[in-house]
Amino acid sequence: MVENRPVSTFLTHAVLIAGVVFLCFPVWMALVASTHGPEALSKAPIPLWFGDQGFQNYRDLLTGGLPEAGGVPVGLMMLNSLIMALGITIGKIAISLIAAYAIVYFRFPFRMGFFWMIFITLMLPVEVRILPTFDVITRLDMLNSYHGLIVPLIASATATFLFRQFFLTIPDELVEAARIDGAGPMKFFRDILLPLSRTNIAALFIILFIYGWNQYLWPLIVTTEERLYTVVMGIQRMANSGEQLPVWHYIMGTAILALIPPVLVVLAMQKLFVKGLVESEK
């Protein structure tokens, strides 16, 4: 299959390098732009190498309240985003694990009915149910709060489905061996099911964290106070600052900062994820 000829090696590398450049160029541009003053980016030619304002720009972003972003420092926005993303991720994983456990291992009336109900909610993302959800949150007096940001996004049919499929692949004999070893339902869940699901949890953590971090519409609707703004909202606000020129150097700086936590999560979880893949049996 793999041909070892210089020409084809050269070609494959050329194509790959082109792809990498294509993907990385915008990030590079953002990084470069965040180190220049406001004027440099408004006139041609756009700089392709770092300027001398980098340190200054990032200090402004992290500590100072920028009027363009509603006077909140980006540091606070990132903290808000982090709380929301972690809340959504951990909440989703916890709830879907328990739901999948119930559906796979317990016999109760309308078991399959409940499964299909959960499954059908796959077709109802936040955007579709946004009005009724907003109504519920308003009545529960959860506007402008962290739980208002997190709770409505916690239910997850995808994760439940994924865990269900995984639990179904665990051999019945393992469950039976645990029963003979005197492990009750809680013990079985804690001692056997959770450790076995580690890989899946890591994979889901990556996906769900990025999902939570990138939430835009729901935080926009449910928060009106600046102290709860998330970083994605902040970028958007800065870019649409009405009559004034957009402050590109700050916007790009915020974008770069907003990239960091998801990248860190991917890097941290990837190790576990790959380890789990290698360790998993057969």
Added chain:
Amino acid sequence: MATVDLKGLGKTYQGGVRAVEGVDLTIADGEFIVLVGPSGCGKSTILRMIAGLEAVSEGEVRIGGTAVNRLEPGERDIAMVFQNYALYPHMSVRANMSYGLKNQKTPKDEIARRIAEAARILQLGDYLDRKPRQLSGGQRQRVAMGRAIVRDPKAFLFDEPLSNLDAKLRAELRAEIKALHRRLRSTFIYVTHDQVEAMSLADRIVLMNRGRIEQIGTPMELYDRPASRFVAEFIGTPPMNLLPAESPAARALAQGARLPQGAAWLGVRPEALTLARAGLRGQVGLIEALGADMLVHLVAEGHDAPLILRLHGTARLAEGQEITVAPEEGTLRAFDGAGQALHPTAEPVAAGG
């Protein structure tokens, strides 16, 4: 260590399928019982009902004299070894063995002592800190047996434990299980579809057919005096030769001996047929040389299916050769039209007398 009693045990699955019915069985303390039968005969279901993994539809399971129908598997004080090992993949060998004891709140030093003992018996000492995936199939099954031993249960249950292993390992582990039983003198209940395992391991075999017990007895009883055609055909490879009692071939084999009243089938074991002067004439068909002995397919006059003979490996025969065979004395068995053995307990039908 305890007795296990099954009284009128039955299992009906949802949808009315009767997997097991009317099973009465008393297993003595320290006995090695093998449940054997074709797939779908209900042998595994019985084992699972003893273990408590399957609800009992009717009848009663008693372990050590106490009815356990309503007890959870973990409360029955039994241990089970599964076909696909069922080891906890994320736990080390040591953790696998200690898990059940921890759940019983056994003191730490007692756990350590029992694991050391089990590891010594099963030669697992070097593997205690490995994960199951780093072990071979035979080692995994040893760990599963170790997990059972450390529990020091009233009864050991084995559900086709050797079926996933290759032939050589199977023979090795079979010997180990037998040795283990000698050493522990505990009650062993063992399910298999392999009659060789059943014959070589059991104190008593319980042969199952379609959810019912066909025959209970020592391996040699089942082999020598099968209670029915089913037993005769199931036990022994190759199985017992069966001929319609009225056929000329059967008459030639019986050599004028009087068959019992109502005999419809005549059976004879392959090794009971020997070359003789008078008896059944036939032509040698296929010859399967197995080394120590050879299986000879004999195409007899007046009988469609070939009879199988087990002759000594040094016998000189060629395909197409005409030979005459006769059963050794006392080896003919007769069965009635329903397949039940005639004279199941009395003396076997005598040939030539």
